[in-house]
Amino acid sequence: MKKIFLLLALLLVFVEPAEAKKDKTTPEQKGLQTINVATAKAHVEFLASDWLKGREAGTEWGHIAGEYLVSVLKLMGATPLMEDGFVQHFDAYSAYNDKTRTYHVAPAKVRQIKTNPHRVAHMRNILAKIDGKNPDEIVVIGAHYDHLGYDPMLAEDQIYNGADDNASGVQAVLQILKAFLSTGMQPEHTVIFALWDGEECGLCGSKYFVNNFADIKKVKGYMNFDMIGRNNMEHRPQQLKYLYLAKDSIYATWLKEDIEKYSLGLDPDFHPSDDLSGGSDQVPFFNAGASVVWYHTDGHADYHKPSDHAERINWEKMVDITKAAFLCMWKMANNPF
Numbered sequence: 001m002k003k004i005f006l007l008l009a010l011l012l013v014f015v016e017p018a019e020a021k022k023d024k025t026t027p028e029q030k031g032l033q034t035i036n037v038a039t040a041k042a043h044v045e046f047l048a049s050d051w052l053k054g055r056e057a058g059t060e061w062g063h064i065a066g067e068y069l070v071s072v073l074k075l076m077g078a079t080p081l082m083e084d085g086f087v088q089h090f091d092a093y094s095a096y097n098d099k100t101r102t103y104h105v106a107p108a109k110v111r112q113i114k115t116n117p118h119r120v121a122h123m124r125n126i127l128a129k130i131d132g133k134n135p136d137e138i139v140v141i142g143a144h145y146d147h148l149g150y151d152p153m154l155a156e157d158q159i160y161n162g163a164d165d166n167a168s169g170v171q172a173v174l175q176i177l178k179a180f181l182s183t184g185m186q187p188e189h190t191v192i193f194a195l196w197d198g199e200e201c202g203l204c205g206s207k208y209f210v211n212n213f214a215d216i217k218k219v220k221g222y223m224n225f226d227m228i229g230r231n232n233m234e235h236r237p238q239q240l241k242y243l244y245l246a247k248d249s250i251y252a253t254w255l256k257e258d259i260e261k262y263s264l265g266l267d268p269d270f271h272p273s274d275d276l277s278g279g280s281d282q283v284p285f286f287n288a289g290a291s292v293v294w295y296h297t298d299g300h301a302d303y304h305k306p307s308d309h310a311e312r313i314n315w316e317k318m319v320d321i322t323k324a325a326f327l328c329m330w331k332m333a334n335n336p337f
């Protein structure tokens with residue numbers, strides 16, 4: 001009897017590694033397996049809840065949103081970009097008579113604003129990284145987490161929940177970071193995962209980062225998400241607006257191949273362009289000369305209204321965009337520029 005147990009034990013010892021060797025799961029497949037609707041809902045439903053009162057940059061609700069993101073990064077075991085943690089603190093300034101309430105971070109403009117009565121908002125980018133084998137080439141993936149706050153004078157719904165704009169993009173950055181970590185592989189290039197503050201009032205977070213990041217010349221590529229959760233056309237629920245520089249048509253090739261290979265439910269409109277200097281956080285990266293790609297599901301009736309609610313999100317499409325973006329970022333992080 002003892003011999004039989006010994007035999008069984010020996011079999012287990014030798015069979016186990018053989019089983020492990022049979023595991024042909026690629027790093028991409030390992031990453032993809034971690035991206036799902038349940039995780040998307042967990043992030044979006046919290047960030048777009050009434051409790052966060054619209055996450056306006058510089059307010060305590062904006063700071064609570066930032067603290068939530070820091071907690072998520074810690075739970076994942078992510079590495080902070082800065083030596084002292086995930087939070088990059090900065091102040092942004094707006095002139096007292098600026099009716100658009102646009103905030104600025106460029107030093108010359110700030111000096112000028114400070115000569116008169118002005119507003120100041122304390123903002124916080126949340127930044128993580130995965131060190132690459134070749135740290136001289138960096139790619140950045142980002143989405144803004146701030147939104148428009150709330151308006152106590154509104155007669156009915158007073159809170160701008162910002163589920164599509166841009167909790168949808170935030171969940172993508174968080175899920176893609178988790179997917180990268182799940183591959184168990186170190187990428188070729190360093191990857192920075194960025195959650196920007198103050199986009200809605202002047203692209204403050206992304207501008208501050210680009211102006212102050214010592215290694216900005218090493219940043220070769222930037223991937224942006226701003227609103228990836230809604231349907232612009234009822235008859236095309238899988239539609240996606242895919243924007244990239246015309247010289248980088250490889251992004252279109254990759255997306256077509258990945259939709260086919262991984263059966264993603266996406267129907268992209270390709271928008272190659274020579275000028276991506278408007279609209280969202282890709283602007284300062286475009287101006288700094290990085291290769292830019294961004295995902296967007298276009299405008300809709302709830303854009304910048306209190307009705308941008310989580311229950312209106314097309315979860316399946318948003319998660320398939322997140323998967324496509326992971327596959328693209330994986331290639332950006334591992335191929336030469």
Ligand SMILES: [Zn+2]
Pocket residue numbers: 144165166199226227
């Ligand atoms: Zn936005």
